[in-house]
Amino acid sequence: MNTGVTKRIVIATDFSPYPAGRFIDDGEFNGTTFRIDYLAPALREFDRVEVVFDGVAGFGSSFLEEAFGGLIREEGIDLEDLNEKLILSTTEPDLKDDVQLTKKYMKLAAAARK
Amino acid sequence: MKKPTRKRREWNARHASSLFRRELNHKLYLKEKNRAGNHPRPDAPRIGNINYSESIDFPRIMTLADNFCGVMQALHQLRRYSNRQRNEKAYINFKQIEEISPGAALVVAAELDRLNNIAHRRDGKLRVLDAEQWNDNVRERLEGMGFFDLLHVQMGKTKPSDGSGTRYVRFRSSKQVDGKAIEDLRTLDLEPFFPDNVPNRHRLYAAVTEAMTNVVHHAYQHNGQNVMPHWWLSASHNVQKGEIRILLYDQGIGIPKTLPKKFNDYITNFFKFKDPMDADLIYAAHKLDRSSSKKGHRGHGLQRDVRQYVKSVDCMSTYRVTSLHGQYTWEKGSDGCPKESRRNYRRALPGTLIEWRLTLQ
Numbered sequence: 145m146n147t148g149v150t151k152r153i154v155i156a157t158d159f160s161p162y163p164a165g166r167f168i169d170d171g172e173f174n175g176t177t178f179r180i181d182y183l184a185p186a187l188r189e190f191d192r193v194e195v196v197f198d199g200v201a202g203f204g205s206s207f208l209e210e211a212f213g214g215l216i217r218e219e220g221i222d223l224e225d226l227n228e229k230l231i232l233s234t235t236e237p238d239l240k241d242d243v244q245l246t247k248k249y250m251k252l253a254a255a256a257r258k
Numbered sequence: 259m260k261k262p263t264r265k266r267r268e269w270n271a272r273h274a275s276s277l278f279r280r281e282l283n284h285k286l287y288l289k290e291k292n293r294a295g296n297h298p299r300p301d302a303p304r305i306g307n308i309n310y311s312e313s314i315d316f317p318r319i320m321t322l323a324d325n326f327c328g329v330m331q332a333l334h335q336l337r338r339y340s341n342r343q344r345n346e347k348a349y350i351n352f353k354q355i356e357e358i359s360p361g362a363a364l365v366v367a368a369e370l371d372r373l374n375n376i377a378h379r380r381d382g383k384l385r386v387l388d389a390e391q392w393n394d395n396v397r398e399r400l401e402g403m404g405f406f407d408l409l410h411v412q413m414g415k416t417k418p419s420d421g422s423g424t425r426y427v428r429f430r431s432s433k434q435v436d437g438k439a440i441e442d443l444r445t446l447d448l449e450p451f452f453p454d455n456v457p458n459r460h461r462l463y464a465a466v467t468e469a470m471t472n473v474v475h476h477a478y479q480h481n482g483q484n485v486m487p488h489w490w491l492s493a494s495h496n497v498q499k500g501e502i503r504i505l506l507y508d509q510g511i512g513i514p515k516t517l518p519k520k521f522n523d524y525i526t527n528f529f530k531f532k533d534p535m536d537a538d539l540i541y542a543a544h545k546l547d548r549s550s551s552k553k554g555h556r557g558h559g560l561q562r563d564v565r566q567y568v569k570s571v572d573c574m575s576t577y578r579v580t581s582l583h584g585q586y587t588w589e590k591g592s593d594g595c596p597k598e599s600r601r602n603y604r605r606a607l608p609g610t611l612i613e614w615r616l617t618l619q
Contacts, residue, residue, distance in 0.1 A: 160437075161441075162438045162441060164435045164436070164470070165434070165467070165470075165471050166471060167475075169434075170474050171434040171437075171474075173437065174435070201440075201459070201460070202437075202460035202461070202464045203460075203463075203464060204467040205468060206468060206471045239460060242460070245562075
């Protein structure tokens with residue numbers, strides 16, 4: 145664990161500018177792959193993780209739900225921990241809705257687990 | 259043994275005669291069927307030295323809005339031909355077409371693409387015999403959509419000459435969710451013609467990729483023989499009218515059949531559809547937020563992303579889903595008021611066609 149260090153994941157450059165799909169079979173840049181290969185390891189290793197939404201072509205709700213809601217549903221991380229560790233950021237006004245939607249998906253996944 | 263009565267003897271005679279006639283008719287039917295399999299029908303065309311087993315004639319008006327049943331009749335004939343295992347040649351007649359819409363063109367292009375790719379037809383590729391006899395506008399539009407690439411024929415550069423300035427965009431196809439396909443379509447094929455660009459690009463991306471995700475997850479869940487589990491994406495634009503149409507088609511089982519059966523009662527009670535038809539079920543799929551996966555975190559894409567794009571833009575817009583016999587339309591007119599409508603057709607579209615239409619001026 146890297147204490148006090150913030151890991152920055154820029155989806156458009158670190159993963160793909162064209163994220164889409166939910167499962168691995170859906171396509172190369174799907175939500176499951178992003179969660180398993182990028183998000184979950186970073187959350188385990190670092191105190192804080194900043195995910196930057198800027199620069200992508202857009203997000204389908206399947207991608208966001210699987211990548212971020214899946215952290216609670218599949219990886220077993222608590223919503224409180226995520227609220228503490230995970231920062232979602234964007235400077236693009238059009239993507240601000242997607243940030244809000246992602247937070248909503250995490251809350252819904254936590255509610256469903258209870 | 260008891261001697262049969264006169265009445266019984268008469269009945270036996272009648273019954274025997276009837277049996278004989280039925281047997282004879284069946285033999286004649288089989289003979290006719292075998293002959294039809296080996297020889298062309300009397301009305302089948304002969305071009306050059308080749309006898310064709312049948313002619314598949316596409317109608318004069320090839321638009322889903324004005325002649326849905328006519329287009330479907332020809333399309334189903336083409337599908338029956340492509341699914342047949344017998345190695346026979348068919349003549350697909352495009353000469354009569356005077357008008358073609360992007361939706362109809364994409365549906366036919368997808369079927370020809372499937373015909374070219376299914377196993378038992380791979381050796382008998384499609385050929386163009388008489389494209390010079392096709393209507394000029396129709397030929398140019400089909401060429402723009404990539405028809406002649408399917409047919410492995412170079413026809414020169416597309417130049418719209420009908421004065422309406424409508425251009426058809428080359429279709430793209432894949433069996434996976436491909437975000438780059440919609441980005442390329444927007445940046446390479448649409449935005450060079452529209453100085454103000456396509457509005458709300460992030461929402462457009464979400465709408466199309468989510469529709470592709472639905473195709474991959476639900477449309478081909480009961481794969482049969484000769485199925486090509488792909489989506490086909492295309493578009494058309496008219497700069498003069500400021501009109502953009504984006505189309506996504508799949509040949510899957512259709513939205514009405516992907517709705518979970520346990521929700522039928524719910525649909526009946528909630529929407530007061532006593533006997534829901536396909537259009538009602540498509541409408542319900544947009545309202546219910548449910549998925550055939552029966553998982554709570556899934557099944558939101560149609561409402562939140564796919565339809566949401568036309569709601570999010572500040573211009574006249576239409577969202578139309580045609581699946582099997584049903585059609586559901588959501589549109590926003592010049593007054594900004596949204597309108598929903600449903601329609602059922604006698605003939606079924608094989609699969610689902612989604613259309614997003616914007617009028618930018």
